[in-house]
Amino acid sequence: MAIGKRLNKAREGVDREKLYPLADAIKMVKERAKAKFDETIEVAINLGVDPRHADQMVRGVVTLPNGTGRTLRVGVFARGAKADEAKAAGADVVGAEDLVEKVQNGSIDFDRCIATPDMMPLVGRLGKVLGPRGLMPNPKIGTVTMDVTGAVKGAKGGSVEFRVEKAGILQAGVGKASFTEEKLVENIKALADAVTKAKPAGSKGTYIQRVAVSSTMGPGVKVEPGTILG
Numbered sequence: 001m002a003i004g005k006r007l008n009k010a011r012e013g014v015d016r017e018k019l020y021p022l023a024d025a026i027k028m029v030k031e032r033a034k035a036k037f038d039e040t041i042e043v044a045i046n047l048g049v050d051p052r053h054a055d056q057m058v059r060g061v062v063t064l065p066n067g068t069g070r071t072l073r074v075g076v077f078a079r080g081a082k083a084d085e086a087k088a089a090g091a092d093v094v095g096a097e098d099l100v101e102k103v104q105n106g107s108i109d110f111d112r113c114i115a116t117p118d119m120m121p122l123v124g125r126l127g128k129v130l131g132p133r134g135l136m137p138n139p140k141i142g143t144v145t146m147d148v149t150g151a152v153k154g155a156k157g158g159s160v161e162f163r164v165e166k167a168g169i170l171q172a173g174v175g176k177a178s179f180t181e182e183k184l185v186e187n188i189k190a191l192a193d194a195v196t197k198a199k200p201a202g203s204k205g206t207y208i209q210r211v212a213v214s215s216t217m218g219p220g221v222k223v224e225p226g227t228i229l230g
Contacts, residue, residue, distance in 0.1 A: 019224040021227045026213060035215075040175075047195075065158075074155045075099065076114045078094060090152055104125075114148065141161055160191065196208070
């Protein structure tokens, strides 16, 4: 009941049918983020794609200019010099066969997974474990790479992976309620720019159709799609 009352109160002043300019929407969301923890600010973008078709999949990674406000644990599958490079760059977990065994036994101590190309035959065995969690390394989003230092520092520095879901909706955390409005606006525009650049050839009609922002415990606020670009 307490949660319901709080959410209803937070919804006061939010016209659920109105599209707000991005800056106004962010201000409203921040004002309503009243939880006892620093709520994550999330954006949901409804795209004009059907991801069931391979030529309409939207996926990528973007480094947010102001970070995410979250500290990611990074795991790296690498050997030799590349393993040393990963450790030096700040990776939390580094290994080869030993790390594969740990993951197979249910120990996943990382939020982002990176691998060097030569490790993929080994890491491929973990598809059923890492795939459902969205952790499987993928060259398309820069997590299968020889640039281990760049990938680790990117993950630690605020890079966000994005992927459209079955219904054509893409969701991502873009910062914390404690961020300034300006920083959140910059982060959302950076994400929107990356999503726009990832527009698939198979997409027809209006690409970015609907947008909404919200905090972890707060109501969603609809945004004018044009205001998240540029």
